[in-house]
Amino acid sequence: MTKTAVFRAVDITKTYQMGEVQVRALRGVSLELFEGEFVVLLGASGSGKSTLLNILGGLDVPTSGTVHYLDNELTASDQGMLTRYRRDHVGFVFQFYNLIPSLTARENVELITEIADSPMDSLDALDLVDLRERADHFPAQLSGGEQQRVAIARAIAKNPDVLLCDEPTGALDVKTGIVVLEAIALINRKLGTTTAVITHNAEIAKMADRVISLSNGQIAGVEKNTTKIQANVLSW
Incomplete structure (x- = not known):
């Protein structure tokens, strides 16, 4: 059965002006991400991974090219439309946790559930990450x-269609990082959320459907994982 293409990016470029210097972060990237898919983005620092993820998430716009989310062209959307897109459809996880110190774990998650249209219970979200x-x-x-x-629980509590994770283990040791990545893989399997993760941890590639490698702002290779393993959360 053919899966729906959640994202379709066609020949996208991104150029930043740094003083008098132009930095070409993306150089004609075309790709599709499919419903319920778990994709890992690999590449050296400066390869364009974060720029690509930010464009898919509506946090940035390309210099040229088109990006569609289902039937909606993100590259034709104004800032108000992009804000609604991020609020209603996308969950973000970044390298730094950005939790509010004066709020409990449950209250940090409830910050999202209070503004979402159809959120899950905050305790159910914490349960999915075993907390x-x-x-x-x-x-x-x-x-x-x-x-x-x-x-992660905060990101998924609004029941997003898409989960985008930019170096979610960057501030963690290897062992702890694997536990976090396993939590993301488990959520992808249980909720069917289309998931893209930037990581340098090779272990997570074993859980992914596809690994997309970027180099110098271009896609250098796409590897389909025919021996995908399921997340094993025994380390919790």
Whole structure:
């Protein structure tokens, strides 16, 4: 059965003006991401991974080319439309957790559920990352990995169609990072959320449907994983 293309990017470029210098972050990238797919974006620093993810998430716009989310052309949308797109359809996870220190884990998640159209219960979201029992703890009482898992719970609590993760393990040690990546893979499997993750952790590639490599602002290769393994969360 053919899956729906959630994203269709065609020949997108992105050029930044840095003083008198032009930096070409993307150089004609074309790709599709499909419904329920788990994709890993790999590449060296400066290869264009974050720029591509930000454009897909409506945080940035390309210099040229087109990007469609389902039947909606993001590249023809104004800022108000992009804001609604981000609010209603996209969950973001970044390298830094950005939790509010004075709020508990549950309250940090509820910041999103209060503004979402059809949110899940905050405790159910924390349950998906195995942190229900830590719901009333403040960020300072949680480890780095637990704080990132709260950030993931916050991102998914609004029931997004798409989950975009930019180096979610960048501030964590390798072992803790694997636990966080397994949580993302588990959510992809349970909720069917189209998921794209930027990571340097090779372990997560074993859980992905496809690995897309970028180099110098271009797609250098696409590898389909025919031996995808399921997330194993025994380390929790």
